[in-house]
Amino acid sequence: xxxxxxxxxxxxxxxxxxxxxxxxxxxxxxxxxxxxxxxxxxxxxxxxxxxxxxxxxxxxxxxxxxxxxxxxxxxxxxxxxxxxxxxxxxxxxxxxxxxxxxxxxxxxxxxxxxxxxxxxxxxxxxxxxxxxxxxxxxxxxxxxxxxxxxxxxxxxxxxxxxxxxxxxxxxxxxxxxxxxxxxxxxxxxxxxxxxxxxxxxxxxxxxxxxx
Amino acid sequence: xxxxxxxxxxxxxxxxxxxxxxxxxxxxxxxxxxxxxxxxxxxxxxxxxxxxxxxxxxxxxxxxxxxxxxxxxxxxxxxxxxxxxxxxxxxxxxxxxxxxxxxxxxxxxxxxxxxxxxxxxxxxxxxxxxxxxxxxxxxxxxxxxxxxxxxxxxxxxxxxxxxxxxxxxxxxxxxxxxxxxxxxxxxxxxxxxxxxxxxxxxxxxxxxxxx
Numbered sequence: 058x059x060x061x062x063x064x065x066x067x068x069x070x071x072x073x074x075x076x077x078x079x080x081x082x083x084x085x086x087x088x089x090x091x092x093x094x095x096x097x098x099x100x101x102x103x104x105x106x107x108x109x110x111x112x113x114x115x116x117x118x119x120x121x122x123x124x125x126x127x128x129x130x131x132x133x134x135x136x137x138x139x140x141x142x143x144x145x146x147x148x149x150x151x152x153x154x155x156x157x158x159x160x161x162x163x164x165x166x167x168x169x170x171x172x173x174x175x176x177x178x179x180x181x182x183x184x185x186x187x188x189x190x191x192x193x194x195x196x197x198x199x200x201x202x203x204x205x206x207x208x209x210x211x212x213x214x215x216x217x218x219x220x221x222x223x224x225x226x227x228x229x230x231x232x233x234x235x236x237x238x239x240x241x242x243x244x245x246x247x248x249x250x251x252x253x254x255x256x257x258x259x260x261x262x263x264x265x266x267x268x
Numbered sequence: 269x270x271x272x273x274x275x276x277x278x279x280x281x282x283x284x285x286x287x288x289x290x291x292x293x294x295x296x297x298x299x300x301x302x303x304x305x306x307x308x309x310x311x312x313x314x315x316x317x318x319x320x321x322x323x324x325x326x327x328x329x330x331x332x333x334x335x336x337x338x339x340x341x342x343x344x345x346x347x348x349x350x351x352x353x354x355x356x357x358x359x360x361x362x363x364x365x366x367x368x369x370x371x372x373x374x375x376x377x378x379x380x381x382x383x384x385x386x387x388x389x390x391x392x393x394x395x396x397x398x399x400x401x402x403x404x405x406x407x408x409x410x411x412x413x414x415x416x417x418x419x420x421x422x423x424x425x426x427x428x429x430x431x432x433x434x435x436x437x438x439x440x441x442x443x444x445x446x447x448x449x450x451x452x453x454x455x456x457x458x459x460x461x462x463x464x465x466x467x468x469x470x471x472x473x474x475x476x477x478x479x
Contacts, residue, residue, distance in 0.1 A: 247345075
C-alpha cells in the first residue's frame with residue numbers, strides 16, 4: 058500500500074477542472090479550487106464543457122437530480138449542508154438546470170486568461186447564490202463589466218467563427234475521456250469525479266498521495 | 269451560517285448505517301465506521317437492507333456501476349485509490365454484485381448484538397478483500413466460527429419464522445425513508461448518502477456541525 062499506483066514519476070502539479078455552469082456540484086468546486094490549489098502550489102486548468110450532451114449520450118433524459126425525485130430531494134439538503142460547511146452562499150436556482158450556453162462559450166474562449174477563475178466564480182455566484190438568469194447577453198455583459206473587462210469585445214470574440222466551436226470541442230473531448238458527470242478532475246490521466254474528490258485530486262497533483 | 273439548520277436541540281450521538289454486503293462503497297463505511305464513531309463518542313445502529321429492490325423500485329435495471337460502463341470503469345479505479353488511502357485491503361469481486369441473502373438475513377437478525385460490527389467486517393472482508401462467495405451456508409458458518417459464535421444456532425435463528433422477515437421489513441423501511449443508494453447514514457431525520465459523507469454524519473451526530 059505504500060507504492061504509488063500511478064506510474065508517473067513526478068507529480069504534474071496541475072489539476073484540470075471539468076465543469077458546467079449549470080451543475081450545482083460544479084459550483085462548489087469552482088468556488089473552492091482556487092484557494093485549495095494555491096495552498097498546495099498546484100495550478101488549475103479550467104475545462105468548461107456541456108454536461109447535457111454527455112448525459113444524453115449516456116442515455117439519460119436529463120439531470121439525474123431532476124429525473125429521480127428521491128435523489129433530487131436529497132441533493133437539495135446536501136447542498137445546504139455543504140455550503141454551510143464551506144461558508145458559501147447558496148440558494149437552489151428557480152430554474153434548474155439553468156441555460157448557460159453564452160457564459161459557457163465565454164468560458165471556453167477565456168480558459169487560458171488570467172481572469173478565468175474570477176469569471177467562473179462570478180457566473181456561478183449569479184446562478185447559485187443570487188438565483189439570476191445567466192444566459193442573456195445582458196447578464197453576461199454585466200458580469201464581465203463587474204470584473205472591469207471589455208464586455209462587448211469579449212462576447213464578440215467568444216461568438217466569432219474562430220472561437221465559437223471551442224465549447225463543442227471541449228464537450229467532445231470530455232466524452233472521449235470518459236467523463237460522465239461534473240465536476241470531474243484530471244491529474245494527468247487520473248480521473249476524479251465529484252466535488253468530494255477535490256482534496257484527493259489536489260493531493261495527487263502535489264505528490265502527497267501515498268496510493 | 270452559524271445556526272444549525274436542524275431543529276434538534278441536542279445531538280442524538282447515534283448514527284444509523286444503512287448498508288448491503290454486496291455494495292462496494294458500503295464496504296468502505298462498514299470497515300471505517302466503528303473507529304470513526306468511537307473517536308467521536310457516537311454509537312452505531314446497524315441497518316442492513318437489500319439494495320436490489322431499492323434500485324428496481326427506482327426503475328434501474330441493476331447496479332449503476334454495472335449498467336453504465338463509464339461509471340463502472342471509474343468506480344474500479346476510485347475504489348483502489350480510496351482503499352489505499354484508508355489502508356484497507358481491496359480486490360474487485362469476480363462476481364459483482366455478489367449474492368448475499370443469507371449473510372444479510374444473519375445481519376438483520378443480529379443487528380442489536382454486540383458482535384454485529386465484527387460480523388459485518390468479516391463478511392465484507394470475504395467479499396471485497398478475499399473475493400470469496402458469501403451466500404452459502406458453509407461460508408456463513410465459517411465466518412461465524414471465526415468469531416467464536418455458535419454458527420448453527422445463529423443461522424437457524426436467522427432463518428426461523430420469527431426472524432426471517434426482518435430483512436424484508438428493513439428494505440421496506442429503507443424505501444419509505446427515501447433511501448436510493450448505499451451506504452446511507454441517518455442521524456435522526458438527517459440523511460447522508462455515500463461513504464464520502466461518513467465524517468459529516470458523525471460530526472452531525474456529535475453536535476460538531478455548525479450548519
